[in-house]
Amino acid sequence: MAFDYDLFVIGGGSGGVRAARVAAQGGAKVALAEEDRYGGTCVIRGCVPKKLMVFASEYSGLMQDARAYGWDVTAGAHDWPAFKTKLHAELDRLESVYRSILKNNGVDSFDARARLADAHSVALSTGESFTAKHILVATGGHPVKPDLPGAEHAIVSDDIFHLDKLPKSVLIIGGGYIACEFAGILNGLGVAVTQFYRGPQILRGFDDEARGLVADEMKASGIDLRLDTNISEMTPVEGGYRVTSTTGSTDVVETVFFATGRAPNSGDMGLEEVGVALGKAGEIKVDKYSQTSVPSIYAIGDVTNRVALTPVAIREGMAFVETVFNGNPTPVDHDLIPTAIFTQPEMGTVGLSEEDAAKQEPIEVYATSFKPMQSSFAGRDDKVMMKLIVSQKTRKVLGCHIVAPGAGEMIQLAGVAVKMGATKEDFDRTVAVHPTMSEEIVTMRDFVRRT
Template sequence: MADYDVDLFVIGAGSGGVRASRIAAGHGAKVAIAEEYRVGGTCVIRGCVPKKLLVYGAHFAEDLADARRFGWKVPDCEFDWKTLRDNVLAEVSRVSSIYGETLANNKVELIQERAIVAGPHAVKLASGRTVTAKYILIATGAKPDIPDIPGKTYGITSNEAFHLDELPKRIVIAGAGYIANEFAGIFHEFGSQVTLINRTDVILRGYDEQIRDRLLQISSGKGIDFKFHAEIQKIEKKEDGSLLVHVANHDPLPCDVVMFATGRRPLTDLGLETADVALNDKGAIKVDDDNKSTCDSIYAVGDVTDRIQLTPVAIREGQAFADTIFGNKPHRVDYDNVPSAVFSHPPMAGVGLTESRARKKYGSVKVFTSDFRAMKNVLAGRNERALYKMVVHPDTDVVLGLHMIGPDAPEILQAAAIAVKAGLTKQAFDDTIALHPTMAEELVLMR
């Protein structure tokens, strides 16, 4: 590969790009990676990591209140947004630096400037320098998709939510996916008045209906206001600095912050036309099962492709790409039974087929549920109920899906997802002795 400056040039130093770079370099490839913002990508800088830290912070609102029922003389506590915000941003910087150290330790050249494709084997940097590469990997991820409405510049996205100067007293969140529901729970626990608006009457499309309906019931009971069939029309800024959100089929909503959580768009403004890299109808890079685009020398992984927008999936794709191209260990990512979670209040998690999808595929299916109050909630006087659901094949007894909402649901599901991935039967769950007293034991007690 002496005809090229590097064996591999990666555009985007997020989770997928960093993994691919590190593994490829470990296989002996000469690798360079370009990142125009900060190393770590969406997950580390403006996604999973800082969001989960905010979720942890939000949980203290209920935990402090519950502690009194457990004998702790907790005084009335005030929440200081700036303290949490600054500590979270400091942790983001720490994790980002670790990603940078990982690249350096693996002898990957980090170029901290914007890069675009300049041909099948060429990348042009913002500085004007051109780098040639045997292979190019696109791992630029996605960005928030903001509706084109009057006053849209007055709104923020999840990117800016981590940097707010003040905690909003009133926030309107547009959208009903996982980002919208997670931030609705976060801001509500911090004391903000939260209104969530959605064009339809369905939240968290793709998740099991019973589970998402339970979240809607609990969230509404806590005071989060849901406005359905409420498409946002325009945002108006008032003289006092507050905002007025005009919404179809509803009265205007006064607030201090408007947050758009209306989907994400692949970042493909990269000169891809110079290499005849095709995009699909959603603007994502078309790739085959080996992550290869319509140009034989250009590959793509992560959210810039239209597959599953989850950090662990991008990491697996980056690993598979590097092992296949540089490690003589060809393999592909298995997208069946990928677990996912929504870090709402309470959190949701699921793996495998939902009940409705299972019925479409198999007709009649067996469904087992456990609807209960966690022991901690009982003593705390909290009426919030958890719901676990198991979907089972009508003939083989194989567990097709597991779905749950309740305290620590994602932590519990991670282990249970192994059973679903392995194709275990309901009988295998029944034969497993419960760990008592736990919430997780409900998984083996459903009859």
């Protein structure tokens, strides 16, 4: 059977665009459909604008530090409209880059919603239909709100970049990395931030000691973090919303922001009708090669609900091309992925938490917490933490956890060593770079506890 395309990609985010580009560079005839903006969650409504907002929010603290270092400076009010204008200009530029990548590599692009018509066919909202030997679904995910009275009035992470003005006060619901990152961002931009999380500690799943320090520092920065607390109702009132919590407290805030999870973009795509199996959360079920229950259909990225990180989606897209078009079956490696959480302070992590490692084997824990030179000189009480989890048997570093300014930059490099299987003695043999915060990673000689 002759197909219109060798590959039809549904979704123009980082994973889908990478797979389309690499397949086309290898000689495949490729098309891609995107119903919204090219670049996906990361570029348009996630990592990139969020990180730019992190930078913006840190300048208030930097201005205070500057005075401690002898500079005669005064911070005025933050100009949100000016920042927002420049932010969206940058996102427009990046979207044009994504479009150019596809065009320059001969990929046919369709600004349309695509549905599966059968195992080898897609139908577009424009009325066009195409056949393809292989179909790759890379449609990502979206934020969700809980089902409770008044939730329709709240915003989610997609909305934050489009606000006409910043609220004077906000209640953030959630304790994951999105909730905690935006708590720090808005707090730094001068918004009075309250945060509810239903669990006993934020950042569930990460190392207990590390997330505990992040929580302490968030509180010290002025965020009203309330644990074991959830929202039960929100009612519009003059100036905002009256919010009732599960503990019985009542607050009035200008804006309520739900960061309570995300769901795969798999609805109304014809997936189940053509035989593609979905999980309970709507995620597309795939094997280690990203192949679905229909052999000609593959899926990568957040829609599969494996590891919802942009670099992972890109890796999955590359592995898909290797497997399907290069004749080199390549399973996706989801082990030992370095991760940065852009809270304030940042957290960088790779490998096992102390708690998870202790369940697997006897370990040694090396850890230190201290005031970094820059903030200590400025008179701030900020603390940072460096932590290594080491196997007693093999001496391999099973996990590395950093809470510090620039932790994301540090963990990228530490991740190389951990991925290579470095031992504690390999770290010890490495000469320290002085004076830096990260030198503590290679100067901790004595374990603080054995488990």
